[in-house]
Amino acid sequence: MASLSAQIPLCFALMMATWLFIGVNGSIKGGQREFDYFALSLQWPGTICRQTRHCCSSNACCRGSNSPTEFTIHGLWPDYNDGTWPACCARSQFDVKEISTLLDALEKYWPSLYCGKSSTCFSGKGLFWAHEKHGTCSSPVIRDEYSYFITTLNLYFKYNVTKILNEAGYVPSNSERYPLGGIVSAIEKSFRATPEVACSKEAVEEIRLCFYKDFKPRNCLSLETSCPKYVSLPAYVSMGSGESESDTAWISESDDEAL
Ligand SMILES: *[C@@H]1O[C@H](CO)[C@@H](O)[C@H](O)[C@H]1NC(C)=O
Numbered sequence: 001m002a003s004l005s006a007q008i009p010l011c012f013a014l015m016m017a018t019w020l021f022i023g024v025n026g027s028i029k030g031g032q033r034e035f036d037y038f039a040l041s042l043q044w045p046g047t048i049c050r051q052t053r054h055c056c057s058s059n060a061c062c063r064g065s066n067s068p069t070e071f072t073i074h075g076l077w078p079d080y081n082d083g084t085w086p087a088c089c090a091r092s093q094f095d096v097k098e099i100s101t102l103l104d105a106l107e108k109y110w111p112s113l114y115c116g117k118s119s120t121c122f123s124g125k126g127l128f129w130a131h132e133k134h135g136t137c138s139s140p141v142i143r144d145e146y147s148y149f150i151t152t153l154n155l156y157f158k159y160n161v162t163k164i165l166n167e168a169g170y171v172p173s174n175s176e177r178y179p180l181g182g183i184v185s186a187i188e189k190s191f192r193a194t195p196e197v198a199c200s201k202e203a204v205e206e207i208r209l210c211f212y213k214d215f216k217p218r219n220c221l222s223l224e225t226s227c228p229k230y231v232s233l234p235a236y237v238s239m240g241s242g243e244s245e246s247d248t249a250w251i252s253e254s255d256d257e258a259l
Contacts, residue, residue: 033086034139035086035137037210037211039077040159040209041207042071042072043074045067046069046234046237047199047200058115059114069172070160073152086137089139098145106153135149165186170233174235174237176232176233177231193209193217197227197231198227202230203233
């Protein structure tokens, strides 16, 4: 992957498209070659929620005291070793009924952290994961919608990055700076492969864990990082649900009630 910052806007652009999913025969239509490895992309709510200025009900940044305080899932992305990724795979309709038993877990561990208004939330379609088109490109390793989501959740539970960092002393803080190298080596020690870390200014925004197609850990590709040598891991601060443009996040009981 060339860079995370390049991928994320593209990812969002593609989310606008209809859910595409591979047919049961596992063939990739449209002549795209099979991907090489997976990246489990995790996002840090403390950093992303700081950018929230407006809230909609599906934005987990706006859940007050129930807002996430751990890394949450951004997606499981199939990638090529040359730094690119398959973009357009075979079509199949996203069907929320297929993952009805996973919805509670998805709401909790794979929430949207972005939208400000329901009307603009992923083109008004609401569900964050309904736009994760990456499942469609994960064939033939992952063959259907349910498998894509349960596989991703299981990897997320197995490698608890929040726990790894906390145990190494990297706890959420709005004043500390931590060495990027320390964060990377804490993960390497536990995960036994090198992750990729992306930042928004100096704050950790995403951590990616990479996997071979049999889900054994492997090094991520990117030698570049958008992070400085010392990074922060901001603590979550509840966002107001109103129209406040204030840079200072704030908590009030009336906001929690409104959510
Ligand atoms: C990760 O570990 C922490 C303990 O450090 C725990 O509270 C949390 O529930 C774990 N998260 C998941 C998704 O298992």
